[in-house]
Amino acid sequence: MSTVQPFDTTTPIVLVVDDTPANLGLVVECLEGKNLRVAIARDGEEALRRAELAEPDLILLDVMMPGLDGFETCRRLKAMEKTRDIPVIFMTSLTQTDEKITGFRAGAVDYITKPLQMEEVAARVNTHLKLRALQKLQEAQNVQLQREVKTRKQAEEALIEMINSVRNVSNSIAHDLRTPLTELRSRLEALILTLRRQGNRDTLPELEGAMTDVDRVIRIFNALLRLAEIDVGVRRSGFVPSDLASLLSDAVEFYQPVAELRCVSLSLACSGDLAVVADPLLLAQAIGNLIDNALKFARDGGDIRIVATRAPERILISVADDGPGIPDAEKPKVTERFYRGDTSRGTPGVGLGLALVKAVATLHRGSLDFADNHPGLIATLTLSSDL
Structure with a gap:
């Protein structure tokens, strides 16, 4: 079963404007023979009234008419809100380039040269009616899209x-x-x-x-x-030049006694320039939360490695442990406030530590990402170095 094109769903209306009855009769007969609805006007003033009333899909407009000529009629059509988008094809015996340019500047989309050839008239009308139908379809889709965007925005x-x-x-x-x-x-x-x-x-x-x-x-x-x-955004006021290497070193030193009690190796490796404009108090807490989280899940006698590196426009701080890790299905959820995964049920905490780390990362135009360590977890705090 063939699909009906948008321009076939209704019979288009063509407004034919010509002060010569013979030309008018030929064009009307041709178009009606193509099963089109036709409206007629014999001068520019009548054309303006008919166009506003009928809102045709296409206008065939004679150029040389008494009173308002075709050029001025076209300009006025394009100046009226109801008719500005209706395509206009000039019918004229004028063949000079500057005359055609005048017509296009007035708003026409095409020319048909007199004496009129009905096959050419039919072909050009058919082409521009299809283009007009597609234009209407696009406009309707744009309106619908705008409605959907507005609804979604609301x-x-x-x-x-x-x-x-x-x-x-x-x-x-x-x-x-x-x-x-x-x-x-x-x-x-x-x-x-x-x-x-x-x-x-x-x-x-x-x-x-x-x-x-x-x-x-x-x-x-x-x-x-x-x-x-x-x-x-209150904490933005706390941004000052900071040395991440020093913050990391202090954090490792603070947690070293806890690691030693469990015989966990806690190591730090820094490379590159780690100077950044940031909130040092928040970063210290975020780094502390990552280390504390790793210590909760690391194996006794295991290993926690902290690595800080500088990349183009970013600084990456990775904390890797050798604990049970986080299942892939839970990774997107662990930064939600108060979320407690299956592996953390028996450990102290309320599910705000990683939420705070993610918030600190976002404040510093960065991110918090998780990857498997086989075994264990690698939590990477990324900060923008261009704040």
Whole structure:
């Protein structure tokens, strides 16, 4: 079964404008013989009225007419909103190049030279009607596309607004609760010290456990507030010239005792110029989170390697461990806030560490990526060196 082309779905209308009845009759007979609908006008003024009323698909326009000639009629058609896109073909005995240029400048798309040859008239009309139909189809598709883009944009804006609303609520809760929690911790700490001085050790384990729980909640709130600062761009004010080699060295030194307790080898290798304009406090925390994460999952007696290199317009910091790694299906999810994968169920944490690292990477126009280490995981923090 053949597919019907867009220009065949309705019968096109052709407006024929000519002050000579004989020419008008021949053209109308030819076009009606091709199963086209035809409207006629005998001068420029009538042509303007008919064109605005009928909105034809094509206009055949005589050039030499009394009153408004074809050139001026065409200019006025192109100046009117309802008719500006209708293609115009001039019918004329004028053959000089400058006369044709005048017609094209007026807005015509083609010329048919008099005396008219009906086969040529039919062929040119058919060609331009097909082009007009395709143009209408494209315009309709563009309108539909614009509607879809607008709808998707509205949906995206609504989703962003909802996400921001939820995020603002969680940030507000974190901010409002951190102060009373800090006060609670201080009271617990004072109570523990008092009981120790009094030699009352019966309830100390429970109180110390409670303080540990409070510390854990405070760490969560601190992480949420830090993420909130990154989200709203507040931390951009903390960007200063920084030496990543020094930050990495300090981080390795800080975690070295923890690694030694588990007989884990913790090594650092830096190459190239690692100077960058960045937020050193956030980077230190992000690097610390990556090392801490590696230490949680590294094998006892295993190996953690930290490598920092400079590439064109980027600095890459990789932390590789030899633990269980992360399944491919979970890699896109582990940077979501509060996400805990199957391999991390039995380890300390709440699922904000990698979320913070990703937020720090985004703030520095970089990324956080994961790859298999066979065995283990390679987490690579990429920073833009052109901030």
